[in-house]
Amino acid sequence: MITLKDVQAARERIYGTTYVTPILTSEQLSQICGNQIFLKSEHLQRTGSFKIRGATNKVKQAVQEGANYVTAASSGNHGQAVAYIANHFGIPATIVVPEDVSLCKVNAIKAYKGMVEKCGMTSAERLPRAKEIAIQENGVFIPPYDDPYIMAGQGTVGLEILEQVQDVDVIIVPIGGGGLISGVLTAIKESNPKIQVIGVEPAIANDTYLSLQNKQITAIQGTTTIADGLRTNQPGNLTFPVMMKYLDDIVLVSEDEIRQAFSFVMERMKQMIEPSSATTVAAAMFNKLPFQGKKVVTIISGGNVDLDQAPNFIVDTQKLNI
Numbered sequence: 352m353i354t355l356k357d358v359q360a361a362r363e364r365i366y367g368t369t370y371v372t373p374i375l376t377s378e379q380l381s382q383i384c385g386n387q388i389f390l391k392s393e394h395l396q397r398t399g400s401f402k403i404r405g406a407t408n409k410v411k412q413a414v415q416e417g418a419n420y421v422t423a424a425s426s427g428n429h430g431q432a433v434a435y436i437a438n439h440f441g442i443p444a445t446i447v448v449p450e451d452v453s454l455c456k457v458n459a460i461k462a463y464k465g466m467v468e469k470c471g472m473t474s475a476e477r478l479p480r481a482k483e484i485a486i487q488e489n490g491v492f493i494p495p496y497d498d499p500y501i502m503a504g505q506g507t508v509g510l511e512i513l514e515q516v517q518d519v520d521v522i523i524v525p526i527g528g529g530g531l532i533s534g535v536l537t538a539i540k541e542s543n544p545k546i547q548v549i550g551v552e553p554a555i556a557n558d559t560y561l562s563l564q565n566k567q568i569t570a571i572q573g574t575t576t577i578a579d580g581l582r583t584n585q586p587g588n589l590t591f592p593v594m595m596k597y598l599d600d601i602v603l604v605s606e607d608e609i610r611q612a613f614s615f616v617m618e619r620m621k622q623m624i625e626p627s628s629a630t631t632v633a634a635a636m637f638n639k640l641p642f643q644g645k646k647v648v649t650i651i652s653g654g655n656v657d658l659d660q661a662p663n664f665i666v667d668t669q670k671l672n673i
């Protein structure tokens with residue numbers, strides 16, 4: 352398992368390439384939630400999500416060991432992050448994307464000089480193809496979450512929170528494959544175990560929730576949640592044990608609650624965050640937390656929203672169910 356030292360080493364390695372993102376607050380949001388809410392704003396991070404942290408930690412290490420080509424399989428933020436950082440280090444990157452990828456995502460990868468290859472519709476098709484290209488090109492495949500360097504890199508979000516929010520009580524983290532939360536858990540629990548870390552999943556993408564309940568990795572069928580960064584079918588082999596060891600609690604939010612949180616943050620706080628990130632705000636807004644009056648950080652994991660899709664995420668905030 353990774354340790355606090357690995358996260359601290361990651362922080363040194365990514366220094367200067369990634370931003371220390373701001374903490375945003377809203378009095379109205381804190382009032383609604385009955386807790387003091389702080390938004391750790393990774394939607395304002397380079398490439399629009401925290402994924403650049405893990406990608407930088409991993410790619411930099413690979414480059415130091417002589418790599419001169421990287422690949423990734425991703426339809427979203429991980430692909431953009433790998434393309435950006437490969438270009439930063441001056442090496443080519445091929446990102447394998449689904450056939451039905453939106454033009455805006457392809458354009459984002461191309462803007463960072465990444466090469467795009469379309470392959471199949473599922474990650475089960477994309478992953479082997481990305482690994483195959485890596486072997487052909489004598490390059491390195493960069494996994495999205497189940498890798499010690501990726502996990503340690505994502506954990507640097509936790510170290511920043513410790514410095515930015517004095518006496519934080521609780522941190523709420525969205526869970527896809529579990530790279531972000533396993534890094535944050537390591538950073539937090541090995542620094543101050545009194546701080547609670549709570550995970551969030553969409554109710555219709557509850558693979559980690561079920562896995563924790565069953566005490567073993569449990570897969571779900573494909574899901575259509577609007578939180579597209581959280582559509583993984585099961586937690587990772589490396590991330591799951593960290594969650595088993597350290598996670599305090601995991602809560603579920605409905606698609607309607609995600610939409611309401613998305614709309615609130617956009618209208619009242621003027622921030623464009625992705626549905627995957629709105630899950631943490633939804634958990635705080637809709638009484639999923641069994642306490643009041645605490646200092647709560649919600650991790651806003653990214654802000655890459657396809658504008659074509661946005662109308663599907665918006666509800667009338669006059670009718671907010673709060």
Ligand SMILES: *Cc1c(COP(=O)(O)O)cnc(C)c1O
Pocket residue numbers: 400402428429495496505525526527528529530531532580581625627628652653654
């Ligand atoms: C990847 C991603 C997540 C989930 O992170 P994992 O490390 O897979 O758990 C959450 N939100 C956004 C915006 C992401 O891009």
